[in-house]
Amino acid sequence: MPEPIIKLEDVWKTYLLGKVELHALKGINLDINPGSFVTIMGPSGSGKSTLLNIVGVLDSPTKGRILLEGIDIATLSEDDLSQLRGKTIGFIFQEFNLLPNLSALENVMLPMVFQETPLEKRIARAKEILTAVDLGNRIYHQPTELSGGERQRVAIARAFANDPKVVIADEPTGNLDSSTGKKIMEILTEFHRRKGKTIIVVTHDPNIASYSQELVYIKDGQIVSNHKQAEKVLWQR
Amino acid sequence: MGSNFMDNLKEYFHIAWRNLKTRSLRSWLTIFGIVIGVFLIISLLSLSEGIKATITKQLRALGGEMVFVMPGDISNPIAMFMSGAKLEREDIDAIKNTKGVETVLTMSYQAAVVRYGDEGKAVFLQAMSWKESIEILENFQGWSLKEGRWPVSGKREIIIGKQIENDLFDKPVRVNSEVTIKGRKLTVVGILNSLGSKQDDTAIYLDLSIYQDITGEKKGTAQMVMVKIKEGGDVNGVAEDIKENLQKTRKRRSGTDAEDFSVITSEKMGDIAGSILAVIQLAIFAFASIAIIVGGIGITNTMFTSVRERTKEIGIMKAIGAKNSAVLMIFLFEAGIIGLAGGIGGTVLGTFLAKAIELYGQVHPLFYFSASVTPNLIIFGLVFSFLVGCLSGLLPARRASRLKPVEALRRYE
Numbered sequence: 289m290p291e292p293i294i295k296l297e298d299v300w301k302t303y304l305l306g307k308v309e310l311h312a313l314k315g316i317n318l319d320i321n322p323g324s325f326v327t328i329m330g331p332s333g334s335g336k337s338t339l340l341n342i343v344g345v346l347d348s349p350t351k352g353r354i355l356l357e358g359i360d361i362a363t364l365s366e367d368d369l370s371q372l373r374g375k376t377i378g379f380i381f382q383e384f385n386l387l388p389n390l391s392a393l394e395n396v397m398l399p400m401v402f403q404e405t406p407l408e409k410r411i412a413r414a415k416e417i418l419t420a421v422d423l424g425n426r427i428y429h430q431p432t433e434l435s436g437g438e439r440q441r442v443a444i445a446r447a448f449a450n451d452p453k454v455v456i457a458d459e460p461t462g463n464l465d466s467s468t469g470k471k472i473m474e475i476l477t478e479f480h481r482r483k484g485k486t487i488i489v490v491t492h493d494p495n496i497a498s499y500s501q502e503l504v505y506i507k508d509g510q511i512v513s514n515h516k517q518a519e520k521v522l523w524q525r
Numbered sequence: 526m527g528s529n530f531m532d533n534l535k536e537y538f539h540i541a542w543r544n545l546k547t548r549s550l551r552s553w554l555t556i557f558g559i560v561i562g563v564f565l566i567i568s569l570l571s572l573s574e575g576i577k578a579t580i581t582k583q584l585r586a587l588g589g590e591m592v593f594v595m596p597g598d599i600s601n602p603i604a605m606f607m608s609g610a611k612l613e614r615e616d617i618d619a620i621k622n623t624k625g626v627e628t629v630l631t632m633s634y635q636a637a638v639v640r641y642g643d644e645g646k647a648v649f650l651q652a653m654s655w656k657e658s659i660e661i662l663e664n665f666q667g668w669s670l671k672e673g674r675w676p677v678s679g680k681r682e683i684i685i686g687k688q689i690e691n692d693l694f695d696k697p698v699r700v701n702s703e704v705t706i707k708g709r710k711l712t713v714v715g716i717l718n719s720l721g722s723k724q725d726d727t728a729i730y731l732d733l734s735i736y737q738d739i740t741g742e743k744k745g746t747a748q749m750v751m752v753k754i755k756e757g758g759d760v761n762g763v764a765e766d767i768k769e770n771l772q773k774t775r776k777r778r779s780g781t782d783a784e785d786f787s788v789i790t791s792e793k794m795g796d797i798a799g800s801i802l803a804v805i806q807l808a809i810f811a812f813a814s815i816a817i818i819v820g821g822i823g824i825t826n827t828m829f830t831s832v833r834e835r836t837k838e839i840g841i842m843k844a845i846g847a848k849n850s851a852v853l854m855i856f857l858f859e860a861g862i863i864g865l866a867g868g869i870g871g872t873v874l875g876t877f878l879a880k881a882i883e884l885y886g887q888v889h890p891l892f893y894f895s896a897s898v899t900p901n902l903i904i905f906g907l908v909f910s911f912l913v914g915c916l917s918g919l920l921p922a923r924r925a926s927r928l929k930p931v932e933a934l935r936r937y938e
Contacts, residue, residue: 341931344844346843346844346930346931346934347929347930347931366848366849367848367849367850370843370846370847370848370849370930371846371848373844373846374845374846374847375846378845379844379845381841381934385837385841385934387540387838387841387842388547388838389540389543389544389546389547390540390543394540394543398842398845399845399846401533401536401851402842402845402846402847402848402851403846404529404530404532404533406529406532407532446845450846
């Protein structure tokens with residue numbers, strides 16, 4: 289077995305709502321292996337967003353350990369963690385989350401700016417990847433001048449800009465119509481298959497889940513099932 | 526690392542610039558405080574610098590080491606000039622008899638209406654003991670005649686400043702023209718070359734005894750005395766001696782030892798002018814600082830609003846790998862650019878006002894100003910306003926940089 293890219297060991301996340309303790313995650317153990325395509329599913333309030341934030345090292349657990357490429361993130365400074373996250377993990381959000389004042393090209397270049405990639409390399413790479421998502425002719429457009437599907441493709445290009453090992457997508461098709469959503473999922477699958485990227489998708493849409501190989505089902509802050517063959521599971525339901 | 530670091534700063538500046546371009550009018554209004562502050566600094570400092578330069582130039586033109594004696598107390602200049610006090614004949618003799626004194630020039634001055642043809646204009650009359658003065662004026666102060674000759678002592682003759690020739694009256698004043706002052710006819714015998722300042726070029730110069738004839742001022746007195754000391758003498762020592770002699774004379778005459786006269790050297794005169802201007806400049810700076818502080822608080826305020834509005838953007842940037850310092854720099858640049866914009870506006874307006882006043886001084890006699898808008902002053906204004914902007918943006922930018930990515934992303938969800 290290869291070493292997992294992201295490893296969660298007995299992760300708890302507790303929020304304090306006034307004086308009431310709310311356990312969003314209760315002892316999660318999860319290995320994300322290189323090259324896998326994992327879907328995290330669960331009803332709203334199940335803790336899947338919290339889990340996603342923890343897996344994407346955007347948030348730190350109340351208890352437990354998170355290993356990113358074998359490094360315990362608790363030992364890293366805020367800045368080092370940002371650097372490591374920017375290099376290793378790409379994010380795709382439901383609302384696209386492009387920076388509104390920057391062009392498509394500049395949005396895709398931004399993660400590389402934070403990694404201090406030289407300018408010429410940044411431009412070349414951003415153009416290459418925008419072309420790969422079929423936006424080669426719209427690189428100077430502002431996000432407001434692009435359709436929802438185009439914006440999400442810019443976001444995908446941005447997520448893959450630093451050539452990360454893992455891309456985390458939070459309801460990537462949630463704001464798109466079904467045919468556009470399908471196209472987005474095909475692009476993601478393409479990156480997974482051709483480049484061997486690890487993809488983690490959070491969704492409540494079984495159709496999306498059907499693209500993946502692994503299905504993690506979470507309920508009340510606990511993983512209730514972890515199947516290596518998602519399609520089979522979905523079929524059985 | 527080094528070149529990449531600079532490259533990154535450039536990139537952050539670029540992002541900050543893009544953010545600003547799409548900002549609302551509200552944000553741009555906040556630059557106004559900075560505009561006003563920098564405007565005050567640039568216009569007033571350039572004018573006071575200009576005045577300082579003019580005074581220094583005139584003092585230097587006096588050449589050599591001179592001692593000035595004036596009635597009244599120099600530490601209270603307004604009272605001194607308003608009092609109309611005079612130096613009496615005994616005072617002047619006391620000065621003349623002081624050891625080390627070579628020449629004593631007595632002078633008086635006042636504004637009077639000068640009639641020429643059908644016109645009457647107020648002109649500054651400056652009277653000097655002509656016999657003693659002429660050599661010093663020519664050799665040490667660079668006076669020269671454009672045409673005509675110097676007046677002869679005791680005759681009703683005057684010379685005129687260069688600008689009186691053509692500018693003051695509708696009809697040009699020429700050598701041998703006759704003007705009337707207080708009912709007495711005087712002949713113009715010479716026209717001076719420019720003396721370098723408006724005030725000097727619009728005055729009329731005449732012998733002190735003739736001046737006292739027509740104005741009724743007591744013969745042998747003077748409003749001011751200029752003393753040229755003997756070659757190689759100690760200016761300060763002679764000044765002290767003059768002071769002592771004057772004190773003795775006054776005591777003998779009026780029985781008091783109140784020191785109602787001032788003896789100062791040309792060097793000290795420069796110091797006094799310099800220190801008065803320094804106080805004025807300090808006051809200007811204090812007022813302008815208040816305007817800039819208010820402007821800075823405005824920037825802080827708008828930046829806090831901006832951080833709040835763009836919390837999610839900050840979260841996104843952090844999620845895709847922005848270090849705290851990157852977010853800090855972007856917001857600092859935004860605040861700095863706002864400050865700089867205010868600085869540019871203030872500098873342009875300030876330069877404009879200073880130059881306008883200078884221009885007004887050139888067409889209006891008795892109102893001489895030069896504005897000294899130096900590149901240094903402009904660079905200072907711009908750098909200063911950029912730094913004020915950055916400083917004002919420091920707290921909001923720090924708040925932005927310390928936001929936790931997950932909290933920033935969750936906001937507005």
